[in-house]
Amino acid sequence: MDKILINNMEFYGYHGVLPEENRLGQRFRVTLTLELDLEKAGKTDNLNDTVSYADVYECCKDIVEGKPYQLLEAVAEKITAVVLKRFPPVQRITVQMIKPDPPIRGHYQSVAVEISRGRD
Numbered sequence: 800m801d802k803i804l805i806n807n808m809e810f811y812g813y814h815g816v817l818p819e820e821n822r823l824g825q826r827f828r829v830t831l832t833l834e835l836d837l838e839k840a841g842k843t844d845n846l847n848d849t850v851s852y853a854d855v856y857e858c859c860k861d862i863v864e865g866k867p868y869q870l871l872e873a874v875a876e877k878i879t880a881v882v883l884k885r886f887p888p889v890q891r892i893t894v895q896m897i898k899p900d901p902p903i904r905g906h907y908q909s910v911a912v913e914i915s916r917g918r919d
Contacts (some may be wrong), residue, residue, distance in 0.1 A: 800890060801837035805852055806830050810863035814874055817902055825900055827863050828909075829878070831855065834891035834917075850886045858882060871896045871912045879916040891917035 808831075813824045833850060840849035858881055868874050875896040882892050897911040 800834040803833040803835070803837070803850060803852065803855075804831070805833075805855060805859075808856060808859055810860055812863045812865075812874075813867040814863075814869065814871065815867075815898075815901070816869045819902065821867050825898065827874075828897040828899060829859050829863060830895040830897070831859065831878075831882070832893040833882070833886075833889045834893075835888045836890075850888055855882060855886065858885060871898060871910075872914070875912055875914045876916075879914060883916065883918060891915060 808829045810827050810829065811824055812827050813821050814827070815821060815825070833855070835850065837849060840846075859878055862877050862881060863874060868877070875894040878894050878896075879892050882889060893913060893915040895911055895913040897909050899909040901910050903910070
């Protein structure tokens with residue numbers, strides 16, 4: 800299966816289990832891998848034969864910058880459900896949801912979850 804990758808989209812949201820995360824907010828990075836057939840788009844050079852990266856970006860932005868969730872897992876699930884519903888050519892999606900600055904003491908680059916979902 801062919802893939803579209805949209806890497807390291809950065810948004811500001813209010814997700815987390817701690818009250819200060821919901822009040823102050825923080826940065827989130829999202830990477831998507833969309834699996835779909837890109838052969839026709841490659842031959843026709845027509846946007847109607849693929850998925851608009853800009854539309855997928857706006858979809859993610861609306862979710863991450865919208866309603867607060869406690870868990871990264873919940874935000875990732877919402878993204879997978881909405882993308883699969885709004886973009887029928889996508890057969891499978893992998894979402895990597897990264898929290899670069901969680902309020903955890905210690906030395907690390909980030910925390911993240913990654914989930915993959917496909918059509919039933």
